[in-house]
Amino acid sequence: MTETSLKLDRVSKAFGTVKVLHDIDLDVQKGEFVVFVGPSGCGKSTLLRVIAGLEDATSGTVEIAGQRVNTVPPAKRGIAMVFQSYALYPHLNVADNMTLGLKQEGASKSMITERLAEAVRILNLDPYLIRRPAELSGGQRQRVAIGRAIVRQPQLFLFDEPLSNLDAALRMNTRIEIAQLHRTLGTTMIYVTHDQTEAMTLADRIVVLRDGRVEQVGSPMELYNNPANRFVAGFLGAPAMNFLTPPDDAPDGAELGIRPEDLRLDPEGALQGTVTHVERLGGDTNIVVQTRPEEMATIRVFGQHPARVGDTVGLAYDPAKSFLFAPDGRRLR
Amino acid sequence: MSTARSHPLNTAAAHAALIIYTLIALFPVFVIVVNSFKARKAIFREPLALPDAESFSLIGYQTVMKQGDFFGYFQNSMIVTVVALFFILLFGAMAAFALAEYRFKGNTLMGLYLALGIMIPIRIGTVAILQMMVATGLVNTLWALILVYTAQGLPLAVFILSEFMRQVSDDLKNAGRIDGLSEYAIFFRLVLPLVRPAMATVAVFNMIPIWNDLWFPLILAPAEEVKTLTLGSQVFIGQFVTDWNAVLSALSLAILPVMVLYVIFSRQLIRGITSGAVK
Numbered sequence: 304m305t306e307t308s309l310k311l312d313r314v315s316k317a318f319g320t321v322k323v324l325h326d327i328d329l330d331v332q333k334g335e336f337v338v339f340v341g342p343s344g345c346g347k348s349t350l351l352r353v354i355a356g357l358e359d360a361t362s363g364t365v366e367i368a369g370q371r372v373n374t375v376p377p378a379k380r381g382i383a384m385v386f387q388s389y390a391l392y393p394h395l396n397v398a399d400n401m402t403l404g405l406k407q408e409g410a411s412k413s414m415i416t417e418r419l420a421e422a423v424r425i426l427n428l429d430p431y432l433i434r435r436p437a438e439l440s441g442g443q444r445q446r447v448a449i450g451r452a453i454v455r456q457p458q459l460f461l462f463d464e465p466l467s468n469l470d471a472a473l474r475m476n477t478r479i480e481i482a483q484l485h486r487t488l489g490t491t492m493i494y495v496t497h498d499q500t501e502a503m504t505l506a507d508r509i510v511v512l513r514d515g516r517v518e519q520v521g522s523p524m525e526l527y528n529n530p531a532n533r534f535v536a537g538f539l540g541a542p543a544m545n546f547l548t549p550p551d552d553a554p555d556g557a558e559l560g561i562r563p564e565d566l567r568l569d570p571e572g573a574l575q576g577t578v579t580h581v582e583r584l585g586g587d588t589n590i591v592v593q594t595r596p597e598e599m600a601t602i603r604v605f606g607q608h609p610a611r612v613g614d615t616v617g618l619a620y621d622p623a624k625s626f627l628f629a630p631d632g633r634r635l636r
Numbered sequence: 637m638s639t640a641r642s643h644p645l646n647t648a649a650a651h652a653a654l655i656i657y658t659l660i661a662l663f664p665v666f667v668i669v670v671n672s673f674k675a676r677k678a679i680f681r682e683p684l685a686l687p688d689a690e691s692f693s694l695i696g697y698q699t700v701m702k703q704g705d706f707f708g709y710f711q712n713s714m715i716v717t718v719v720a721l722f723f724i725l726l727f728g729a730m731a732a733f734a735l736a737e738y739r740f741k742g743n744t745l746m747g748l749y750l751a752l753g754i755m756i757p758i759r760i761g762t763v764a765i766l767q768m769m770v771a772t773g774l775v776n777t778l779w780a781l782i783l784v785y786t787a788q789g790l791p792l793a794v795f796i797l798s799e800f801m802r803q804v805s806d807d808l809k810n811a812g813r814i815d816g817l818s819e820y821a822i823f824f825r826l827v828l829p830l831v832r833p834a835m836a837t838v839a840v841f842n843m844i845p846i847w848n849d850l851w852f853p854l855i856l857a858p859a860e861e862v863k864t865l866t867l868g869s870q871v872f873i874g875q876f877v878t879d880w881n882a883v884l885s886a887l888s889l890a891i892l893p894v895m896v897l898y899v900i901f902s903r904q905l906i907r908g909i910t911s912g913a914v915k
């Protein structure tokens with residue numbers, strides 16, 4: 304049986320005359336991990352803040368666990384939120400930071416102790432309980448911020464770019480921890496990020512936003528293999544999809560989209576060009592080829608490749624694994 | 637202040653400049669304090685000499701203690717300064733928080749209106765203020781002074797504090813909201829501790845003019861039992877004869893409480909800066 308954890312119905316938000324969210328509809332099932340992704344300024348953080356109750360929706364309804372919550376204050380929505388800047392209370396130690404919300408709710412002492420112990424166990428925060436935030440490293444602070452969310456046992460976890468302030472290695476570790484946390488707790492999570500790797504690796508479903516509109520909703524592989532339009536196709540995947548001049552039989556102004564891994568080096572290939580740049584990553588190699596005066600194609604080769612700048616190469620592709628986009632971004636094929 | 641390129645000569649020059657400035661700034665204070673311990677003749681014979689066995693005299697302090705209710709004046713000044721500072725900081729911070737935190741119609745206009753007072757000297761309104769105080773029966777009460785000084789201090793307080801409050805992380809306030817803190821709790825428990833350095837700055841800026849003011853005590857509260865220290869000290873300055881011993885002694889004593897308050901606020905200032913911020 305599936306239960307709806309979050310339901311957005313034609314949610315719009317305007318600041319003065321500037322409309323930042325346009326009629327957003329979304330159903331999130333209980334236990335789902337949904338990621339909002341999009342370039343900066345696409346409204347994803349605003350949407351999260353509307354769900355949290357930190358901003359009021361200009362129109363439309365927000366339902367959490369079947370309850371309409373448009374006029375419910377954030378603390379009573381059954382949510383917990385993890386912020387990009389951690390937002391720990393600087394004057395409270397770790398334990399007090401984590402239990403402040405429960406104390407405000409008027410929870411009993413025994414319940415607070417129990418929940419704190421549980422969160423501390425999950426996140427291995429034992430050694431830090433009496434420290435102040437200033438005495439913790441970035442990763443530890445982020446764990447405390449997540450712990451503060453866990454102790455409240457919310458219906459809905461909201462993450463606002465929680466990994467953006469961490470360095471690359473720590474980001475990957477914390478990403479794995481968040482995924483494990485989701486498996487352990489089984490709570491619905493909404494996660495906002497501009498990083499498509501985080502979106503692809505964490506999400507059950509991704510919501511791609513642009514300019515306050517939902518471009519596409521679906522599982523990571525659905526979006527990757529079957530993008531609805533040029534924007535989604537170009538946004539997901541690294542290196543990004545190549546957009547090239549299509550063969551002559553294509554409609555006027557259309558663009559041919561091919562993922563870098565779907566191109567292969569072939570002296571007899573349909574595309575010919577000169578290597579202008581080579582990125583050697585060890586595990587694989589990205590070769591940038593100039594195919595026309597104004598056109599570059601990136602090709603991704605598994606393993607290490609001896610290509611050098613200035614080499615002339617040919618590129619071939621399987622038409623079945625290519626996409627065709629109309630000038631307005633619609634997908635034609 | 638240690639930069640990568642600091643040359644010992646530059647450091648020495650900077651210190652020399654600072655030391656010279658300190659000497660210049662402290663010189664009048666030094667002259668006042670030193671001469672307050674000398675007999676009248678010694679003050680005029682050698683104003684810069686330190687008091688020795690021959691010239692040492694406490695006559696000034698004795699006069700001050702005997703004449704008038706010096707401790708009463710002292711207490712009045714203290715009450716007026718501390719209460720006015722409290723109101724300036726409380727209302728200034730509240731207004732600043734509202735301006736910095738909430739989007740409402742006329743926010744910018746309201747901010748400009750509140751800051752306008754910085755540019756208009758409050759003394760221009762003295763006659764109107766006096767009329768108001770007479771009408772409300774507050775003449776010759778400490779409340780008259782407290783209210784005027786609060787009004788005088790608020791514009792700068794709102795201006796400085798709202799700038800600082802804008803810098804307090806939104807995430808922190810939102811985390812408080814999600815944890816169920818009321819807007820008042822967010823203001824008093826999250827935001828105020830973080831803008832403590834700015835509060836200390838505002839307090840120091842306002843404290844000294846209030847403590848030293850002669851104008852409003854003279855006009856609004858000249859009665860004996862509500863005289864402030866500055867006004868009380870004026871009895872020693874006559875049109876023809878000035879009791880310099882007493883004036884200097886009174887001034888020396890008046891320095892003390894300001895210094896105590898300053899030490900309190902400057903420690904707050906340092907603590908505020910060093911306490912852990914958001915990131």
